[in-house]
Amino acid sequence: MSHFHYQNGELYAEQLALSEVAAQFGTPCYVYSRAALQAACDSWQQACQGRDSLICYSVKSNSNLAILHILAKQGFGFDIVSGGELRRVLAAGGAAQKVIFSGVGKSREEIRFALQQQVACFNVESASELLRINQIAGELGCRAPISLRVNPDVDAQTHPYISTGLKENKFGIAYEEALPLYRMAAGLPHLQVHGIDCHIGSQLLDDAPLLAAFERIALLVDTLAAEGIHLQHLDIGGGLGIRYTSDQQPVPVGDYLQHLFARIDAWRARSAHTQALRIVFEPGRSIIGNCGLLLSRVEYLKHGAGKNFAIVDAAMNDLLRPALYQAWHEVLPLQQHARAAQLYDIVGPVCESADWLARARELALQEDDLLAFMSAGAYGMTMSSNYNTRARAAEVLVDGAQMHLIREREQLDSLFALEKIPF
Incomplete structure (x- = not known):
């Protein structure tokens, strides 16, 4: 993460000492580097240059x-999984016409709102959802653009909690059920069959599972075309991993897309119906993951016969990934x-034994030291909570030598402001 570096023994984000953010x-406090975000955006857009593609963050x-807002200005689309996320995209200046609506449990209200906003497509994950969208579109007097999220039954070789492409996962439509469901969708009066989607999991360090999934989806696209169901886009999902530890070597975005586009070019050379097919991506972690970190302060050092504890002011409610996934985040002192x-x-x-952020780390610590938990830009703040009535962290964006508060720290009174005592 070159945008976070030591300078004269002090950890910086771009040209700003992180101790200034803490002060x-x-x-x-979550801190993000705008330069790191720009570099990640550029890597995706440069790799897709000259291709008919849409990158949906x-x-x-x-x-x-x-x-x-930064991503919208860069021309990115958005992959959402709730009506709340759609409202966030719109509030940030994103275009609904570049929004793909995913997720297994879309409510009637969410579907209605998304149709009213004219989202680009719904990624449908069950037959019941297909019928619900058709009904609501009919009530609104429109036709809903849909794709089926097809489960290719490919092992993503990642943590079981973030693996989504196997038969036993709740996501998507079984591969063998996709063709009859496409036939049904094509016959429903208030649907427009736009595309096909798959997403096999997250934090993928090897592109082999993604390429295997593409090959299975391409075969299904060919079968659909032979039946007269011609698609407008193929959504290959996201899930590319980032480097959390020194021994992890994820496939670079440019290399992955080069490999994928080579497969697509070979497919197009033998399948005329694919010439106008737009390729859609749904990256998240590979864009924002290494753009952010979590700052925390050491409150107490507790030395025991079997183990030493550094008790910090951040907790599992701030950064859930270690407790939930046993995830590793590099820990760096702000002062060497x-x-x-x-x-x-x-x-x-937090009053839970699961409340740990890192284990067995070799550090030279004193109480009141500041620490940075690295690679926390993805699934950090979005998974945070108010457990133990703890206020969620502030968020700060660093741009060169400037810092901008982009989310205020919650006030404790606001945590129960909506609650009522009925007697």
Whole structure:
């Protein structure tokens, strides 16, 4: 992460010392680098240059309005999984006509609102959802653009909680059921069959599963064309991984897209019906993951016979990934010191044994030291909560030597402002 670096023993984001962010806005605090975000955007757009494609950023990975606004100005579309995310995209200046609506449990209200806003397409995940969209579109006097999210039964070789492409996963439509469901969709009066979608999982370090999924989906597209069902786009999903640890070597975005487009070119050479097919992507983590970090302060050091604990002011409610996925985030001190290092488990103040952020890290710590949990731009703030009545963190965007508060820290009174005592 070159946009986060040490300078004279102090950790910087671009040209700004992170200690200045902590001094002004406190901790815990999420910090994002605009230059890192721009570089990630450029890598995707340059790799797609000259191709009929649409890059739909996965809003669930980081939904801050400032982040979405930057992406919208770059020409990105958006992949959403709720009506709330659609409202965020619109509030940030995004175009509904560049929105793909995914998710297994779309409510009637969400479908109606999305149709009224004229979203680009619904990724449909069940026969019941297909019928519901058709009914609501009929009530509104329109035709709903749909794709089927087809489950190719490909093992993403990732954590089971973020694997979505196998038969046992709740996501998508079974591969063998897709053809009859497309036939049904083509016959419903208030639907327009636009495309096909698949997404096999997240934090994929190898592109082989993604390429295998594409091959299965391409075969289905050919079968559909032979039946007179011609698609306008193929959505290959997202899920490309990022580097969390030094031994992880994820496939670079440019390499993955080069490999994928080579497969697509070979397919197009033998299948005339694919010439006008737009390719859609749904990246999230690979854009925002390494653009952000979480700042935290050491409250107490607790030394025991079997283990040392560094108790910090951030907790599992701020960064859930370690407790939920046993995820690794590199931990860096904001000030480098020549003190003797010890092994610490870094834990938070939440009343749960699962409240840990890092284990067995060799650090030279004192109480009141500041730490940065790296690679926290994706699924950090968006998965945070108010558990233990804790206010969610502030968010700050660094641009060169400037810092901008893009989300204020919650006030404790606001956490129960909507609650009523009925007696």
